Amino acid sequence: MTNTAYPFAQRDILNYVDGAFVAGDVHFDNVNPVTGAVAARVSQADQALVDRAVAAGRRALKGPWGKMSQAERCKLLVRVAEGIEARFDDFAAAEIADTGKSLHQARTIDIPRGAANFRAFAAMAEARAMPSFRTDLPDGRSAINYAVARPLGVVAIISPWNLPLLLMTWKVAPALACGNVVVVKPSEETPSTATLLAEVMDAAGVPPGVFNLVHGFGAASTGEWLTANPDIDAITFTGESATGGAIMRVAAAGVKPVSFELGGKNAALVFADCDFDEAIAGTVRSVFSNCGQVCLCTERIYVERPIFERFVKALAERAEALTIGDPWSGADMGPLISRGHRDKVLGYYDLAREEGATVVTGGGVPSFDSALDQGAFVQPTILTGLGHDARCVREEIFGPVCHIAPFDTEAEAIELANDSDYGLAAAIWTRDVGRAHRVAGQMETGIVWVNEWFLRDLRTPFGGMKLSGIGREGGEASLSFYSEPTNICVKL
Numbered sequence: 001m002t003n004t005a006y007p008f009a010q011r012d013i014l015n016y017v018d019g020a021f022v023a024g025d026v027h028f029d030n031v032n033p034v035t036g037a038v039a040a041r042v043s044q045a046d047q048a049l050v051d052r053a054v055a056a057g058r059r060a061l062k063g064p065w066g067k068m069s070q071a072e073r074c075k076l077l078v079r080v081a082e083g084i085e086a087r088f089d090d091f092a093a094a095e096i097a098d099t100g101k102s103l104h105q106a107r108t109i110d111i112p113r114g115a116a117n118f119r120a121f122a123a124m125a126e127a128r129a130m131p132s133f134r135t136d137l138p139d140g141r142s143a144i145n146y147a148v149a150r151p152l153g154v155v156a157i158i159s160p161w162n163l164p165l166l167l168m169t170w171k172v173a174p175a176l177a178c179g180n181v182v183v184v185k186p187s188e189e190t191p192s193t194a195t196l197l198a199e200v201m202d203a204a205g206v207p208p209g210v211f212n213l214v215h216g217f218g219a220a221s222t223g224e225w226l227t228a229n230p231d232i233d234a235i236t237f238t239g240e241s242a243t244g245g246a247i248m249r250v251a252a253a254g255v256k257p258v259s260f261e262l263g264g265k266n267a268a269l270v271f272a273d274c275d276f277d278e279a280i281a282g283t284v285r286s287v288f289s290n291c292g293q294v295c296l297c298t299e300r301i302y303v304e305r306p307i308f309e310r311f312v313k314a315l316a317e318r319a320e321a322l323t324i325g326d327p328w329s330g331a332d333m334g335p336l337i338s339r340g341h342r343d344k345v346l347g348y349y350d351l352a353r354e355e356g357a358t359v360v361t362g363g364g365v366p367s368f369d370s371a372l373d374q375g376a377f378v379q380p381t382i383l384t385g386l387g388h389d390a391r392c393v394r395e396e397i398f399g400p401v402c403h404i405a406p407f408d409t410e411a412e413a414i415e416l417a418n419d420s421d422y423g424l425a426a427a428i429w430t431r432d433v434g435r436a437h438r439v440a441g442q443m444e445t446g447i448v449w450v451n452e453w454f455l456r457d458l459r460t461p462f463g464g465m466k467l468s469g470i471g472r473e474g475g476e477a478s479l480s481f482y483s484e485p486t487n488i489c490v491k492l
């Protein structure tokens with residue numbers, strides 16, 4: 001049964017510019033991927049509204065926001081975290097209405113992390129230390145050098161649909177904590193929680209123009225109008241690698257700083273000495289969480305040959321036991337984000353067969369004999385038997401699917417994992433401490449988990465190498481990207 005009591009059902013989703021909710025002349029539908037039903041109508045921001053948002057941000061930098069002390073600013077961000085927590089159920093329902101993600105995922109990851117991002121960066125910004133040096137001069141005198149940080153200014157934030165609130169606030173929170181103002185363009189697939197966040201900002205007393213929200217599409221639409229606006233000071237983007245390239249070309253004209261968190265084709269290395277049950281449980285999560293739509297999800301698994309057959313069988317059993325269906329029914333896995341994305345994922349399922357894969361389980365769409373058949377569901381899928389050059393082993397699919405291949409030596413496992421155009425995350429499963437550190441240190445990825453997956457400490461650097469991104473966010477890396485240091489040298 002589909003729950004129709006979504007708070008956004010039939011509601012207009014508006015832009016939020018200069019402290020006011022603003023309708024546009026053009027609208028687009030927000031479709032619920034559980035049934036394909038239209039969940040809400042979204043007001044699209046035209047170029048004039050995007051420009052207004054940027055101008056409002058510029059003014060706000062010179063207003064009360066710009067004059068606020070760091071402590072006051074951080075207190076306000078804690079109020080925003082409390083505002084999200086106070087409307088926890090609304091946020092969860094809105095995220096589920098947009099994405100169809102499981103209730104468990106929304107309640108335990110997306111919404112808590114939305115609030116946690118504000119608390120964490122408020123605390124980190126308040127505690128931030130800047131470097132200082134005493135410099136000795138040849139004549140016996142000396143100088144002191146110390147750096148001070150100022151905001152970048154107006155930050156354009158472009159975010160994706162897979163973890164909408166989590167990934168947007170991962171950028172909004174540090175940007176505001178560093179004293180910037182933001183103009184946010186969430187994915188056209190997931191406008192709802194961003195709009196709820198605007199309500200929370202409004203209620204918390206965040207001054208007009210500090211948080212601006214514009215809805216619309218990417219190329220030749222709201223996203224591009226925002227990134228091309230000459231009066232923005234920086235662009236931070238999470239999404240596909242190809243989109244990152246397109247944004248970079250636009251950013252080049254104004255030499256704008258960019259921070260990019262992009263795609264992945266993440267490997268798991270499973271050694272024969274691992275805790276088998278933990279490795280299976282962790283890999284079930286890392287392949288199928290959020291229907292495989294997390295940039296960090298594992299899509300390539302390399303298993304040491306002595307346990308290869310046993311691993312494939314156990315993972316397939318666990319995949320087949322996952323319940324698929326309406327998030328409100330408590331199903332483990334909801335639909336993909338859209339029918340369009342389902343076509344892409346099913347295209348890869350077909351391609352895998354053409355490339356000679358063995359489909360161990362899944363490979364198609366589930367049947368419900370209900371309204372859910374109009375949704376965007378796919379089966380969790382496990383592939384084996386492909387060569388390392390197969391497109392299904394090299395390209396990001398972004399669905400509940402993995403390919404499993406055997407390896408014989410540690411060196412071979414490292415080489416296979418690193419032979420990728422992407423470099424976001426890796427997971428290593430072993431009980432040999434020396435091997436864990438040795439292999440982890442050789443991964444060409446920004447993030448390595450050992451005997452874990454997606455355990456996040458927000459103070460740590462997060463991001464990818466190669467096609468997976470430019471720069472890092474998290475902890476000091478975020479504070480550094482979202483501010484401009486000035487070094488002051490004083491001769492004594």
Ligand SMILES: NC(=O)c1ccc[n+]([C@@H]2O[C@H](COP(=O)([O-])OP(=O)(O)OC[C@H]3O[C@@H](n4cnc5c(N)ncnc54)[C@H](O)[C@@H]3O)[C@@H](O)[C@H]2O)c1
Binds near residue numbers: 167224239294424464
């Ligand atoms: N590395 C990370 O931290 C991370 C996190 C989450 C998702 N991702 C990646 O994101 C992808 C899934 O998200 P998606 O499909 O929403 O990505 P996407 O690149 O299609 O869209 C992301 C955002 O960019 C906007 N956009 C698209 N074209 C644009 C353009 N030319 N100019 C300005 N804005 C534009 C979209 O409207 C959307 O808001 C996957 O590749 C995934 O791996 C990476």
Ligand SMILES: O=C/C=C/C=C(\O)C(=O)O
Binds near residue numbers: 163170294296456
């Ligand atoms: O889909 C990608 C997930 C990214 C996760 C984070 O950015 C995070 O946990 O901070």
